[in-house]
Amino acid sequence: MKGRATQRSNHRIIRRLRAIWTHQILRLQKVHGFRGILIMSMVCVFCIFISAAGASDQKARTLTELIAMFDSSSCKECHEEIHAQWETSHHARSIMGIFMDRYLQRGVLSVKNPDDATKKNFPCFKCHFPQLEYATDEVASEIAAAILGKDKATMKKLNINCLVCHNQKGVVHGRPERGMLYGTNSVSEHEDKRYKRVKASPIMKRPVMCGQCHGLGPNLEFEHPVQCATLYGSYLHAYVPSGGAKTCQECHMKDADHSCPPDFNKRGEVSARLKKALPMEVDTLVYKSQFTPGKIIPMLVVKTKITSKAGHRIPDG
Amino acid sequence: MPQSTTSLNKTMVYGPTKKLGIIRDTSIQPFGAKEETFQVRVSESAKKVNIRVDLSYQPRPGDVYPIHSVIRTLAMDSH
Numbered sequence: 001m002k003g004r005a006t007q008r009s010n011h012r013i014i015r016r017l018r019a020i021w022t023h024q025i026l027r028l029q030k031v032h033g034f035r036g037i038l039i040m041s042m043v044c045v046f047c048i049f050i051s052a053a054g055a056s057d058q059k060a061r062t063l064t065e066l067i068a069m070f071d072s073s074s075c076k077e078c079h080e081e082i083h084a085q086w087e088t089s090h091h092a093r094s095i096m097g098i099f100m101d102r103y104l105q106r107g108v109l110s111v112k113n114p115d116d117a118t119k120k121n122f123p124c125f126k127c128h129f130p131q132l133e134y135a136t137d138e139v140a141s142e143i144a145a146a147i148l149g150k151d152k153a154t155m156k157k158l159n160i161n162c163l164v165c166h167n168q169k170g171v172v173h174g175r176p177e178r179g180m181l182y183g184t185n186s187v188s189e190h191e192d193k194r195y196k197r198v199k200a201s202p203i204m205k206r207p208v209m210c211g212q213c214h215g216l217g218p219n220l221e222f223e224h225p226v227q228c229a230t231l232y233g234s235y236l237h238a239y240v241p242s243g244g245a246k247t248c249q250e251c252h253m254k255d256a257d258h259s260c261p262p263d264f265n266k267r268g269e270v271s272a273r274l275k276k277a278l279p280m281e282v283d284t285l286v287y288k289s290q291f292t293p294g295k296i297i298p299m300l301v302v303k304t305k306i307t308s309k310a311g312h313r314i315p316d317g
Numbered sequence: 318m319p320q321s322t323t324s325l326n327k328t329m330v331y332g333p334t335k336k337l338g339i340i341r342d343t344s345i346q347p348f349g350a351k352e353e354t355f356q357v358r359v360s361e362s363a364k365k366v367n368i369r370v371d372l373s374y375q376p377r378p379g380d381v382y383p384i385h386s387v388i389r390t391l392a393m394d395s396h
Contacts, residue, residue: 239347264376271382274374278345280385282370286359286393298359298393300366306351313344315374 060135063142063154070131072162074192083162085258091160094128096152104147109224117144123222127213127229129158130168160213169212170201207235210248214317234313244311251311277310359393366391 060066076083086092095104103124104110111117118137119125121144125132132139146154163181170182179196181187184205187198203209211232218227235248252260262270285301308314345351359366372385 242348308345
């Protein structure tokens, strides 16, 4: 019975849409002649085009749905080495760090009841989990529940995975194309069920690719602006104008290393990297001073100079 | 850093602690240098002085990443 009622209701909606459509065509024909019908047809074609162009037009209503929408586990089958590198990177645990963990639990935009959370509570996810853009507020509640419940297994699944850079962020303008990946080279037949083609992205090897998240400072577009990484701002406004010529990728993705060092858990490597980036000179001077006639006081002067060879301010992120 | 708020609306509830632009930036910019000079009075009887200069990065108290350690021995009586 319920099914028949729904069917009747659907037919009523279709009849109503047909009526509106016919009315609009007749009205346009009356006002603009056949040109009106042409305009209407163009509008329709444009609407269809827009809906086909978006990679993920439909918003996920559950966290499981969102994770599945951006599932990149199939990448591992062919790109095993790169995937293994990524798994060790900070990108693979983008909301797991001490700061993010505490901020999300006790920060100014945290909530006590997960049901109160909306996407507005997670401005940090603009970069730390950009997939949230393709989800509803219900998903934000589920994420809040995982954070408050310290559900590490779920939190670990919320990361910057292959599709964030090679789909979502790989385009220069607009939305990524459906079923398209973006890389350094084009691939006409990419062996994947969902992503069958790869388009060469002009920004994939450029600093702006990283700058989309490792950004310019305060994120002023939010209702409550948040201060975050200023790294790309420093690169643009200090490094390049001072003669710097390297890209982010040359130092942090050498030979396409997707572990994107430094990994702050590898303490020795971080120290070695900092040592290279921040050479230090030490000069000393020993002299004798005579503040009071006849009383000689030995003095020691130590002068230190640290010069930055990095492509951005240190520290930053 | 500038903030979008005029500080006159309800976003003021978070107060100045969240307007991080008021924090002084002490980072080192690319090609920039940080120079420091330390002057120490030494005991008159000292013949030799051992100095050690350590540079480290501490993102949090106690979380130390050593960067440089320079050790020098200076003779005081040579001057």
